[in-house]
Amino acid sequence: MDFIANQLAVIGAKFGQWWGTMSSLDRIWLGIGMFGQLMFTGRWFVQWIATERARRSIVPATFWYFSFVGGLLVLAYGFYRADPVIIIGQFGVFIYARNIYFLLRSKTETTSDQASNPPKIAAE
Secondary structure, eight states: OHHHHHHHHHHHHHHHHHHHTOOHHHHHHHHHHHHHHHHHHHHHHHHHHHHHHHTSOOOOHHHHHHHHHHHHHHHHHHHHHTOHHHHHHTTHHHHHHHHHHHHHHHHHHHHHHHHHSOOOOOOO
């Protein structure tokens, strides 16, 4: 038990030291990066719940929105940190944007088709 307590104390001291060296701007960007990562992780829960409800593999539109917003925020954090690993890792943002484009285009086409082809009412 003493070993665990000592290790937690060491980790806590290192964290406090690290936190103390951060500027306010660094803390803001850390918050942006963490929120982006939470959005990015949250998309898997969205997909998992949709799949469980449908009892088949589903990728809901919300998955792509979470992916895009989370990816953009993590990308911005990567640029702030000047971290090429994070920046390159967010290449998927383009794919997420493309999927959102297809979703929006599909909605527009469906709305357009419905407006130009109203349902016919059967004569009584």
